[in-house]
Amino acid sequence: xxxxxxxxxxxxxxxxxxxxxxxxxxxxxxxxxxxxxxxxxxxxxxxxxxxxxxxxxxxxxxxxxxxxxxxxxxxxxxxxxxxxxxxxxxxxxxxxxxxxxxxxxxxxxxxxxxxxxxxxxxxxxxxxxxxxxxxxxxxxxxxxxxxxxxxxxxxxxxxxxxxxxxxxxxxxxxxxxxxxxxxxxxxxxxxxxxxxxxxxxxxxxxxxxxxxxxxxxxxxxxxxxxxxxxxxxxxxxxxxxxxxxxxxxxxxxxxxxxxxxxxxxxxxxxxxxxxxxxxxxxxxxxxxxxxxxxxxxxxxxxxxxxxxxxxxxxxxxxxxxxxxxxxxxxxxxxxxxxxxxxxxxxxxxxxxxxxxxxxxxxxxxxxxxxxxxxxxxxxxxxxxxxxxxxxxxxxxxxxxxxxxxxxxxxxxxxxxxxxxxxxxxxxxxxxxxxxxxxxxxxxxxxxxxxxxxxxxxxxxxxxxxxxxxxxxxxxxxxxxxxxxxxxxxxxxxxxxxxxxxxxxxxxxxxxxxxxxxxxxxxxxxxxxxxxxxxxxxxxxxxxxxxxxxxxxxxxxxxxxxxxxxxxxxxxxxxxxxxxxxxxxxxxxxxxxxxxxxxxxxxxxxxxxxxxxxxxxxxxxxxxxxxxxxxxxxxxxxxxxxxxxxxxxxxxxxxxxxxxxxxxxxxxxxxxxxxxxxxxxxxxxxxxxxxxxxxxxxxxxxxxxxxxxxxxxxxxxxxxxxxxxxxxxxxxxxxxxxxxxxxxxxxxxxxxxxxxxxxxxxxxxxxxxxxxxxxxxxxxxxxxxxxxxxxxxxxxx
Numbered sequence: 001x002x003x004x005x006x007x008x009x010x011x012x013x014x015x016x017x018x019x020x021x022x023x024x025x026x027x028x029x030x031x032x033x034x035x036x037x038x039x040x041x042x043x044x045x046x047x048x049x050x051x052x053x054x055x056x057x058x059x060x061x062x063x064x065x066x067x068x069x070x071x072x073x074x075x076x077x078x079x080x081x082x083x084x085x086x087x088x089x090x091x092x093x094x095x096x097x098x099x100x101x102x103x104x105x106x107x108x109x110x111x112x113x114x115x116x117x118x119x120x121x122x123x124x125x126x127x128x129x130x131x132x133x134x135x136x137x138x139x140x141x142x143x144x145x146x147x148x149x150x151x152x153x154x155x156x157x158x159x160x161x162x163x164x165x166x167x168x169x170x171x172x173x174x175x176x177x178x179x180x181x182x183x184x185x186x187x188x189x190x191x192x193x194x195x196x197x198x199x200x201x202x203x204x205x206x207x208x209x210x211x212x213x214x215x216x217x218x219x220x221x222x223x224x225x226x227x228x229x230x231x232x233x234x235x236x237x238x239x240x241x242x243x244x245x246x247x248x249x250x251x252x253x254x255x256x257x258x259x260x261x262x263x264x265x266x267x268x269x270x271x272x273x274x275x276x277x278x279x280x281x282x283x284x285x286x287x288x289x290x291x292x293x294x295x296x297x298x299x300x301x302x303x304x305x306x307x308x309x310x311x312x313x314x315x316x317x318x319x320x321x322x323x324x325x326x327x328x329x330x331x332x333x334x335x336x337x338x339x340x341x342x343x344x345x346x347x348x349x350x351x352x353x354x355x356x357x358x359x360x361x362x363x364x365x366x367x368x369x370x371x372x373x374x375x376x377x378x379x380x381x382x383x384x385x386x387x388x389x390x391x392x393x394x395x396x397x398x399x400x401x402x403x404x405x406x407x408x409x410x411x412x413x414x415x416x417x418x419x420x421x422x423x424x425x426x427x428x429x430x431x432x433x434x435x436x437x438x439x440x441x442x443x444x445x446x447x448x449x450x451x452x453x454x455x456x457x458x459x460x461x462x463x464x465x466x467x468x469x470x471x472x473x474x475x476x477x478x479x480x481x482x483x484x485x486x487x488x489x490x491x492x493x494x495x496x497x498x499x500x501x502x503x504x505x506x507x508x509x510x511x512x513x514x515x516x517x518x519x520x521x522x523x524x525x526x527x528x529x530x531x532x533x534x535x536x537x538x539x540x541x542x543x544x545x546x547x548x549x550x551x552x553x554x555x556x557x558x559x560x561x562x563x564x565x566x567x568x569x570x571x572x573x574x575x576x577x578x579x580x581x582x583x584x585x586x587x588x589x590x591x592x593x594x595x596x597x598x599x600x601x602x603x604x605x606x607x608x609x610x611x612x613x614x615x616x617x618x619x620x621x622x623x624x625x626x627x628x629x630x631x632x633x634x635x636x637x638x639x640x641x642x643x644x645x646x647x648x649x650x651x652x653x654x655x656x657x658x659x660x661x662x663x664x665x666x667x668x669x670x671x672x673x674x675x676x677x678x679x680x681x682x683x684x685x686x687x688x689x690x691x692x693x694x695x696x697x698x699x700x701x702x703x704x705x706x707x708x709x710x711x712x713x714x715x716x717x718x719x720x721x722x723x724x725x726x727x728x729x730x731x732x733x734x735x736x737x738x739x740x741x742x743x744x745x746x747x748x749x750x751x752x753x754x755x756x757x758x759x760x761x762x763x764x765x766x767x768x769x770x771x772x773x774x775x776x777x778x779x780x781x782x783x784x785x786x787x788x789x790x791x792x793x794x795x796x
Contacts, residue, residue: 061105102397130352158170455679483747512769
């Protein structure tokens with residue numbers, strides 16, 4: 001067979017198709033962006049920097065990635081678009097050269113109680129097929145190994161037309177699922193404390209029920225009063241056993257109340273469906289408090305927490321069941337899978353090996369596939385999402401990362417940098433929003449936004465190379481080579497917090513004395529057991545205030561004023577000054593504009609097309625009824641106060657006619673955490689990740705406690721802001737508090753009075769204390785990974 005020889009030659013002139021090597025953004029105005037215009041090179045690694053709130057996410061996620069996703073969605077039929085999230089076109093004049101955007105953000109993975117690391121990455125799906133093919137004894141199809149599928153069987157008559165006649169046949173069916181029948185695939189069972197549901201000395205009409213939302217004044221009152229199963233005026237302690245069963249356990253039953261058809265159901269099944277079927281952390285605070293008070297969760301005694309039925313656990317490959325496999329550390333599981341040699345499932349084994357190796361390569365080999373996905377940190381969730389892209393053969397794609405180094409030890413950051421460069425070298429455009437100098441240093445192109453945050457930001461201060469940024473004189477350029485020095489002297493502890501025999505997750509019977517009255521930093525590589533030690537053995541003790549990484553939940557009606565409780569004293573001050581009731585000064589209550597119901601904008605739903613939001617014409621976006629704006633405090637109406645920044649409001653409410661001490665105290669805390677530029681009425685949905693965490697920190701600072709636990713407070717913080725954070729931590733310690741910080745940032749480590757380093761590795765290779773002492777001793781010893789990196793950082 002002869003090979004065809006190519007005789008044509010490409011002309012040296014540039015092809016028109018090759019000229020599209022830039023993403024051009026012109027006139028972007030999303031959130032605080034001020035007519036931003038940039039040109040981003042394709043097939044390069046571009047890092048976006050700037051102080052928290054300067055507009056990085058608005059440019060990268062809110063403009064470039066949002067428009068790319070919107071245009072891809074528009075390629076589908078209108079019918080398919082009806083099932084997809086609708087996206088409005090971002091406010092921008094020109095967007096050219098876009099490619100398909102894949103967003104790898106910090107959003108926590110779904111907190112569904114049945115979602116695990118295995119189900120989120122398809123590793124479980126591959127294992128189920130593997131066990132259905134090779135497992136002995138053979139018990140059925142892949143769904144026989146799924147804890148989301150229940151076993152069902154049934155039989156009955158089936159009517160069908162055959163040969164012009166109606167024929168009846170008896171048919172039966174069986175579905176073999178892997179769900180544990182006792183816990184229904186959740187791995188835990190709950191026991192409800194009845195005394196937390198009701199006060200049995202009272203009758204229902206006297207308010208016996210203590211479950212949130214179950215008031216006799218509303219809909220439930222009509223159902224309980226009209227069902228006829230018990231007397232609502234009789235104390236519950238005098239109910240017969242049948243009446244008590246009907247109140248608590250009755251199965252759904254059709255009833256008629258006031259000529260309305262309703263379904264009555266006992267309290268316990270109703271609570272299980274409405275509250276206990278959801279992840280506890282995703283519930284509203286008052287409902288979560290009730291669930292934590294009333295319900296005890298214990299490991300399912302039937303499946304031992306594996307979520308799987310006895311049959312699914314009985315089928316094994318080389319003596320190991322699918323439950324054992326999912327409980328293994330992924331690095332061990334990868335080794336087990338690589339030892340399997342079965343030609344009949346070779347393609348499946350190859351894909352499974354690649355997925356598991358990707359976990360190890362990305363630094364998540366310490367996880368197990370049965371780990372609930374809701375328990376992953378933001379950084380871990382982001383890296384789990386990356387796994388599916390590492391082996392992708394797609395090229396010319398735009399990958400968009402939101403601070404991929406969050407939760408990473410300096411040792412792991414080098415690994416992450418290699419992965420970002422791998423994606424770029426395959427011919428992809430990589431856009432990264434980042435603060436860490438180690439990642440900024442590998443950029444081909446840097447876009448620095450600022451100069452400040454909020455209204456003081458939103459402009460491009462610098463575009464070019466990393467060397468150009470260093471010499472550019474912007475706030476990022478000036479701080480890029482900042483290195484904190486070790487303290488010359490450290491504080492003396494006032495006592496110690498004892499932890500004995502800690503064994504949460506991978507901790508190996510850890511004993512440690514955590515000094516009090518000083519700044520303690522707990523560090524170690526990702527997965528070494530830092531959070532397990534502090535959240536498992538310290539948080540929850542009396543006097544301990546923990547600020548963890550869970551996301552702030554809030555709708556577009558929520559803002560810093562409502563979240564921190566700042567609005568309450570402001571409303572009361574307005575009410576007192578004008579002799580009216582406080583509810584008038586809430587846009588979610590009586591003071592709301594009647595046209596937009598206090599939203600400030602009117603949303604028009606266009607079904608499968610993107611909805612349109614238009615500013616309300618009546619209130620002009622102020623959210624309040626015109627009559628409410630007639631009332632003033634210190635010469636300002638309520639909408640003008642909510643439009644102030646924290647710094648302005650602190651001045652306004654701190655002195656003069658508008659002086660409100662309670663509000664001023666909250667504003668001082670917001671300014672302390674570096675949020676002085678934030679508008680107090682700005683919707684929470686528009687805040688960046690770093691801003692949300694600092695808002696949370698400010699609200700927790702009001703709590704009475706002697707020990708503060710902070711989980712990576714440098715998340716989302718610019719290099720220049722880390723200095724302010726260290727000042728805040730010092731002020732907390734100097735005021736008599738003990739501060740324990742879980743942190744990887746070397747500047748915070750160098751500033752500590754005492755360091756507790758866990759390791760030496762991750763998962764079962766970690767879980768031990770490898771160093772306790774001052775930062776100077778850690779640097780001098782260089783006995784751990786942290787010690788080596790800290791020594792290099794401080795330049796000793």
